[in-house]
Amino acid sequence: MxxxxxxxxxxxxxxxxxxxxxxxxxxxxxxxxxxxxxxxxxxxxxxxxxxxxxxxxxxxxxxxxxxxxxxxxxxxxxxxxxxxxxxxxxxxxxxxxxxxxxxxxxxxxxxxxxxxxxxxxxxxxxxxxxxxxxxxxxxxxxxxxxxxxxxxxxxxxxxxxxxxxxxNLVHPLSKYVNSFQYFIIQNYKKVKTVEELAQLGGYTLSTFRRIFNNVFHEPVYEWMLARRKEGIWDDLNNSECSISEICYKYGFESLPHFSNFCKKSFGASPRNLRRQDIS
Missing domain, CATH: 2.60.120.10 (Jelly Rolls)
Incomplete structure (x- = not known):
């Protein structure tokens, strides 16, 4: 050697x-x-x-x-x-x-x-x-x-x-996890980006991502994207909002952009998704 x-x-x-x-x-x-x-x-x-x-x-x-x-x-x-x-x-x-x-x-x-x-x-x-x-x-x-x-x-x-x-060690750790989860659930719909959510909580972006991954066990962007998809799917199938209202509710700049997102995420346009039988 x-x-x-x-x-x-x-x-x-x-x-x-x-x-x-x-x-x-x-x-x-x-x-x-x-x-x-x-x-x-x-x-x-x-x-x-x-x-x-x-x-x-x-x-x-x-x-x-x-x-x-x-x-x-x-x-x-x-x-x-x-x-x-x-x-x-x-x-x-x-x-x-x-x-x-x-x-x-x-x-x-x-x-x-x-x-x-x-x-x-x-x-x-x-x-x-x-x-x-x-x-x-x-x-x-x-x-x-x-x-x-x-x-x-x-x-x-x-x-x-x-x-x-x-x-003295366990309860503060658990309490913080619960309060952080509550903050996320209460506020994620109010923002459009991970950066805005971190800023709302008073965190630097790197710190926020690290904490989120520790609490939710997945990256914050992927979690927010999944919640966004769930909300769009629910609104298209269960609400009386127009497609334009849903488009702008979720922060899309235009209907074509929204349509492309739905096709990529769900395999169909918003109009065709609305016609689907969710059962």
């Missing part, structure tokens, strides 16, 4: 290198992160110092050394470093920290806390975090290593923390 010179080998350019979802950060006293929507689910482990955090769950909460909190994707989050702070962030999209059975059990059987309070970093978790810092120096990390560290974190949280403790 050819030898590899360790002096010139750069893991950051390896094909297996991926953006590091577990990062080690040091903040100076007075560092302020203004309120903004979280683009991913975020667990903040405070290793040293004190941070004043502000969100719906943790309104004006002083996060102290040896504590951690979760902020769900899409939630508003603000922080101010009261002292010099050392943190470890764990960012994720899918709630990989729990098996489906545990997640659903906590959702159904364990009530959410009346007041959200930071969880303590127990010795087993502290050992994991201290050991992880070594791997968090670069912008990227080996995909295989990251997968192992995620599994180890999932084991530590699942094994050493109670269902009640984990309800």
């Amino acid at each position: 050819p030898s590899i010179c360790q002096g010139t080998w750069d893991c950051q350019i390896c094909p297996k290198a991926v953006s590091n979802a577990i990062t080690h950060v040091i903040y100076r006293r007075g560092f302020h992160k203004p309120a903004q929507k979280c683009e991913e689910n975020l667990i903040l482990f405070l290793m040293k110092g004190e941070i004043l955090v502000n969100s719906k769950e943790y309104a004006g909460t002083m996060l102290k050394e040896g504590e951690f909190i979760l902020q769900a994707i899409g939630s508003m989050f603000e922080m101010l470093a009261m002292t010099e702070c050392e943190c470890i962030y764990y960012r994720f999209i899918q709630p990989e920290l729990f098996c489906d059975f545990r997640f659903n059990h906590i959702m159904k059987e364990v009530s959410p806390p009346l007041i959200y309070t930071p969880l303590k970093i127990i010795p087993e978790l502290q050992y994991f975090l201290n050991g992880s810092i070594t791997y968090l120096k670069g912008d990227k990390v080996c995909r295989d290593l990251l997968s192992l560290k995620r599994k180890e974190l999932a084991f530590v949280l699942g094994y050493y923390y109670s269902d009640y403790d984990l309800s």
Whole structure:
């Protein structure tokens, strides 16, 4: 086998290198992160110092050394470093920290806390975090290593923390998913494009697409296109609206454009579709 010179080998350019979802950060006293929507689910482990955090769950909460909190994707989050702070962030999209059975059990059987309070970093978790810092120096990390560290974190949280403790993490995740779904169902008919829907929710386009795919398990454009087709089919067969009214209701610029869309989507013109027996 050819030898590899360790002096010139750069893991950051390896094909297996991926953006590091577990990062080690040091903040100076007075560092302020203004309120903004979280683009991913975020667990903040405070290793040293004190941070004043502000969100719906943790309104004006002083996060102290040896504590951690979760902020769900899409939630508003603000922080101010009261002292010099050392943190470890764990960012994720899918709630990989729990098996489906545990997640659903906590959702159904364990009530959410009346007041959200930071969880303590127990010795087993502290050992994991201290050991992880070594791997968090670069912008990227080996995909295989990251997968192992995620599994180890999932084991530590699942094994050493109670269902009640984990309800501090599970319920915010589930609540956000439900509220995001409600927002989509209530507003997708009001817009014509994915860009307009993202803007209506206050998201960047890339963030909105990522969140949508996580919640609905399909790309937002394909989902909106399917709903558009369903609405057109229903209006053509079950409403008294004219073809022109349906055309402009769904944002088509002209009847020929609308007709071409129907032929491509349903195999027939709007007029012929209206004549079809839907039974």
